[in-house]
Amino acid sequence: MARKKIFAGNWKMYTVRDEALALARGIVDGITDSPGRAVVVFAPAVHLREVAALCAGSAVMAGAQNMYFEKEGAFTGEISPAMVKDAGARWILIGHSERRHVFHETDDDVRKKLRAALSEGLFPMVCVGELLDEREAGRSEDVVRVQTERALEGLSKNEAAAVVIAYEPVWAIGTGKVATPEIAQSMHRYIRSVVAAKFGEAVAAGMPILYGGSVKPDNIAGLFAMEDIDGALVGGASLKAASFLDIARVT
Numbered sequence: 554m555a556r557k558k559i560f561a562g563n564w565k566m567y568t569v570r571d572e573a574l575a576l577a578r579g580i581v582d583g584i585t586d587s588p589g590r591a592v593v594v595f596a597p598a599v600h601l602r603e604v605a606a607l608c609a610g611s612a613v614m615a616g617a618q619n620m621y622f623e624k625e626g627a628f629t630g631e632i633s634p635a636m637v638k639d640a641g642a643r644w645i646l647i648g649h650s651e652r653r654h655v656f657h658e659t660d661d662d663v664r665k666k667l668r669a670a671l672s673e674g675l676f677p678m679v680c681v682g683e684l685l686d687e688r689e690a691g692r693s694e695d696v697v698r699v700q701t702e703r704a705l706e707g708l709s710k711n712e713a714a715a716v717v718i719a720y721e722p723v724w725a726i727g728t729g730k731v732a733t734p735e736i737a738q739s740m741h742r743y744i745r746s747v748v749a750a751k752f753g754e755a756v757a758a759g760m761p762i763l764y765g766g767s768v769k770p771d772n773i774a775g776l777f778a779m780e781d782i783d784g785a786l787v788g789g790a791s792l793k794a795a796s797f798l799d800i801a802r803v804t
């Protein structure tokens with residue numbers, strides 16, 4: 554079964570309104586439809602409704618970078634899954650390393666957010682990845698296995714089949730130090746084996762696993778050539794329509 558290919562831009566805390574709309578416009582106008590490929594932009598929450606409206610009817614879908622797992626309530630500063638959907642977003646990024654390490658999100662938060670996303674009918678993209686000292690200590694696989702298992706804990710096979718994983722080694726994010734295709738491939742294959750052990754071969758074989766961390770137009774081809782790398786989650790290079798489009802064009 555051919556897995557879906559996905560290219561996603563994570564705009565993080567960049568872009569004021571005019572910049573966000575110009576960026577979305579540049580991507581929408583420049584993208585060409587490619588069968589079996591999805592293109593997603595994770596815009597800042599305040600721009601979500603307008604970015605989603607601009608993307609409507611195009612090959613680009615909008616997503617939110619974060620949300621809380623409760624339906625509603627006294628949670629000042631948070632946005633709910635229903636709000637994300639109501640704004641027109643289809644996708645939600647969950648457990649990005651900056652959420653985990655800057656805002657102290659735990660595996661338990663990630664698990665609850667994933668369940669909340671699935672019950673709201675949002676497409677979830679769950680991020681996992683080890684820190685540099687964890688890699689240097691030879692613990693990368695253990696760290697990523699625990700993050701993956703805890704995120705997916707308690708899901709049915711059908712629910713697990715709706716999840717996309719993004720492997721983002723923290724040492725590669727925003728550093729210009731992209732993982733080699735071999736390092737990324739080896740972790741992607743390992744993540745797929747972790748998913749297979751819990752949910753069976755069919756779910757694992759169908760699950761898109763994206764690589765993120767210093768992806769640029771000049772390194773995407775080598776990564777994307779690897780068997781278990783199904784696309785990319787792009788930070789810095791997604792802030793310019795031209796470079797993001799160059800990356801997505803690898804398909």
Ligand code: 13P
Pocket residue numbers: 563649721725726727728729765766767768786787788789790
């Ligand atoms: P960079 O592409 O800027 O390294 O960021 C990766 C990332 O965190 C995407 O979510």
